[in-house]
Each structure stands twice: as structure tokens, then as C-alpha cells.
Amino acid sequence: MAYYVPSLSRLIEQFEKLPGVGKKSAQRLAFYMLDLPKEQAEEFAGAILEARDKVRYCAVCQNLTDEEICSVCADEGRNKEEICVVEDPRDVLAFERTREYSGLYHVLHGAISPLDGIGSEQLKIGELLGRIGKQPVKEIIMATNPTVEGEATAMYLSRLIKPLGIKVTRLAYGIPVGGDLEYADEVTLSRALEGRSEIL
């Protein structure tokens, strides 16, 4: 990078750090930034600083918010007797898009994964148990990912919560809508068979 301008090199390095951005893309993005009108580049930088500054975890469900309490938790119309436990704030959005769920959420910010050194104490589990103590919860829906880590987390939590006399459920396994049976793996297919329901 002999003849690159130092401030440009620094910008390229910053872009290279982003996930999924290689050397060539970082260069392209940095040049794009330079070509932008100055106000737009400032807007971009400002958006980073603003988001980094304002966004924090909801005091109740640990979802991302820029208020003390997120808009789901603050919504009086939601069913406060159901809590859907997810790994990531993006999962909340996925559920919200279905428009089928009217309960509350709890974001764990990860899943138990001994190989990555993530134990139960790194997750927002204490906060979940605290909520259960304080409000009348009837059902906890385990909506962690259908991976080894997600399963382990769901099992771990259900063992903690069931003794408190609360119903703990898990998302259904099966073939994805619009999928092709031919490409379904055996595990998914056997789960779909197990969970079959009568056509009425």
C-alpha cells in the first residue's frame, strides 16, 4: 500500500474489519465514502455514533431499545403471561413480522456453548428468572435456534423453570413451508413425521 494516503489506508483498514468484507470490498467501500458528498459521509459516521451511543438493552426483556424499556414491553396491549425466549434481538424482529405473537420476549444474547466458552452466566438468564418471580407468567416459549447450542440452552432453561410450575414449550420442528421434501435432511423429516397432525 506504498502510495496510499494514510487517512485513506486507515479507512480501508476499518472497513476490512467488518464481517464479510475482504480487502477488495473494503477498498471499494472506502472509495465510495470519498466520493459521497460531505454531508452524506458525515451522516453515515453520525449514524454509527448515534446508534452506538443510544442503543442499549431493555431493562425488562434485554432486547435492544433506545428508551429505558422497549416498545414491546411498554405496550399495554401485549399478553404479559407469555414470554418467548430468543437468542438474539433479530429473532424478536422475525417473530414480530409474523404478526401472530402477542406476548412478550426475553433476549438471552447468545446460547450456551462450552466450546466457545459461553456458559449460562454470560447469558441473560438471571434477568429471565427475575421476571418470572415478579410477574404472573403462564407459559415460556423456548425459541432458541434449532442447533446443538440452542437445544442445550432450551433444555437447561426448561429444567430451571419447570419446577416453578410454569409451562415451558418449544417451537415445532418440521419441514419449512415452501421447502422441498427431497432436500430435507433426515432429522428434520423424522421430526416432521413425529409431529404430524390430523387433517380435519
Add this chain to the structure above:
Amino acid sequence: MAYYVPSLSRLIEQFEKLPGVGKKSAQRLAFYMLDLPKEQAEEFAGAILEARDKVRYCAVCQNLTDEEICSVCADEGRNKEEICVVEDPRDVLAFERTREYSGLYHVLHGAISPLDGIGSEQLKIGELLGRIGKQPVKEIIMATNPTVEGEATAMYLSRLIKPLGIKVTRLAYGIPVGGDLEYADEVTLSRALEGRSEIL
């Protein structure tokens, strides 16, 4: 995006504007930014502002620089009788990587492209002609891209410069090193045949 935090949505929108970044990637990048330690996010934003603020065109060759004159033009060891004319600052870097060229550069910042509404007046052609008047130039190497626009620009410039008694050359066409003849297109192959040289 009903339940997204406004400042997070704004950041996602900003990332979506980047070339080659879709909705999903923008979301991933924005979440990555939020997960960064605060100083690193500030460093990123700072790098954008700094580059946007400091980087400008070299007063001589129009390459990017953060000084009045870029490091190539300021280097007394370069051959000032040769000017390599390129479309883009990135092309300068490509030549510098070869370590074979010791002359100067001139960056046009584009190529003539009537379809995109880019005429000769939008390029840094006046600046190039100005340099030729001021310093003793012996050869101008046309290193615009081997595209219709690059060719047209090279032809246009050579017609302007040749009458001044200066040698104008064009990069050689041929098969790329490490390429496979089977996949070479006909035009490239005929040019390679035309330009063949004796093995000594």
C-alpha cells in the same frame, strides 16, 4: 421494521446505501457495530470523517492525497518525462505494485462515456494539457481501461496530444499471464496474435 429502535434503523439504512450491501448484510453490519467496544465504533466513524475531510486531489496529477502534492509527484527520483494516464486512483496503485514504472501519473477520474453523460469536460483533461505545457514530457502512456469508454478516451486524448509533438503510447493487449487460452475471447486472442513477438 416495526419494532426496531429508530437509531438502529437509521444505521441499517446507512449501511444499505453502500455498494454491494443488501438488506441482510446491512443488518449484520449494523449489529456488528453495536457489539463493538465503544472506542472502536468511534474510531470507525472517525476514520470516515478524517478521510472525507483530509483526502483531496493532488494539485499536479489529480491522484488522491492528503497533502498539496501527492507522494509520487513530490518524489524527486521519478522520471518526469513520462506520464501514465489512468482513469482511477486505484489504477495508480495497480501500477505501483508492479514496481516497474518510475514515471509520473495523471488521473482522469473517469472515461468519456456519452451514454452516462460523461463528456471530456468532466474529466481532468485540461489539467493534463496544462502539465504538458509546463514540463518537458516525452511520452504519454494511455493506461485507460480496455473498454469502449477507455478506448474512446485514449483515442480522444492521443488526437489532442500528438500534434504537440509528444509520443503517445497505449498498453499492450494480449492474453493475461496465468490465463487459459481456451477461455480467452476472440478479440483478445486476435490482439495477442497481432502483437506477437519473436522468441530470442
